[in-house]
Amino acid sequence: MGLWGPDTSPETAEVVLQRRLEALGMPPFKGFATHTNRTVMLSVTGEGVLRLHRGYAWAPDRVLSAIVRYVRPGTRRATRRVAEQEFLSFPVEAHAAPRRPSRRGAERALPGDAATLARLAALHARYNAEHFAGKLPTIRFRLSGRMRTRLGELAVDAQTGRALEIAVSRVHLRHGWTEVEQTVLHEMVHQWQAESSLSVDHGVMFRRKARAVGIEPTARRHLGRGGPRHAAG
Ligand SMILES: [Zn+2]
Structure with missing residues (x-):
């Protein structure tokens, strides 16, 4: 063949x-x-x-x-x-077969990852209390060295509809923490959609909730001045 x-x-x-x-x-x-x-x-x-x-x-x-x-x-x-x-x-x-660990170089843990993941978890807890009445379940964060054009991404289990994890681009982490905060909140609006059995998209419900929590109600965001365009997942 x-x-x-x-x-x-x-x-x-x-x-x-x-x-x-x-x-x-x-x-x-x-x-x-x-x-x-x-x-x-x-x-x-x-x-x-x-x-x-x-x-x-x-x-x-x-x-x-x-x-x-x-x-x-x-x-x-x-x-x-x-x-x-x-x-x-x-x-x-x-x-x-699953990728062998030795071939996963790009996704290997790096020095400082534990601190970053702890900071993301704390951020999630704070936003959860501030904007979602504490109702979102805690979620796993993953740092991705492979995400180049997307800032963040929520994975949803298609079998249960539950949110699985939020991936944050390692490249994006270099844009500064304020930008990362916006991305986490964007993904948390998607998590809220998933947990509310709403479709996970950038439709009317997304835009309404995004405005309510104080982030841009758009799928894409521009970072910096005249810099490259990034999509937030
Ligand atoms: Zn999105």
């Missing part, structure tokens, strides 16, 4: 998977990404990016059709449950 096989590159597998899903009628998403994290097979980020385990690139059409049914808006609950069982039963790890 040419390049296609167990040693197919992650990039090729991702492209092939996306094309197969589209051919099977996958609804449009703002983006598509694959991963090899086995705890969450399928999720949709706050920015509307569908994230799927890369092992599904090797799944038969029957399994991919189940994924399409699962993510298609308006699918009945009972149908979704059956579809979920179908795609969760596929052994993704037999095809795409």
Whole structure:
């Protein structure tokens, strides 16, 4: 099968998977990404990016059709449950093993990370009390060296709708803490959407809540004067 096989590159597998899903009628998403994290097979980020385990690139059409049914808006609950069982039963790890720790250099912990994560957790607690009546669950923060164009990103578990974690770009941390505070609050509005069973997007509810908590009610923010444009997830 040419390049296609167990040693197919992650990039090729991702492209092939996306094309197969589209051919099977996958609804449009703002983006598509694959991963090899086995705890969450399928999720949709706050920015509307569908994230799927890369092992599904090797799944038969029957399994991919189940994924399409699962993510298609308006699918009945009972149908979704059956579809979920179908795609969760596929052994993704037999095809795409988790990345070896030695290859995760970019995401390795760096000196100062613990202090930054503690500061982010404290910030979350303070904003939670100030703007959300303390109702948001505590959430895990992750520092990402791979996020270059996005400042922050909320990951949502597509199976439960619950917010999973907030990733903050390491590049963004260099923009100064005041900017990071704005990004955390932006992601917390998305967390509030997820916890309130609202769709996680930049629609009317987002803009209303963003204004109420005192941040720009926009998806994108400009940093600095005439500097590069960054998207906040
Ligand atoms: Zn956003």
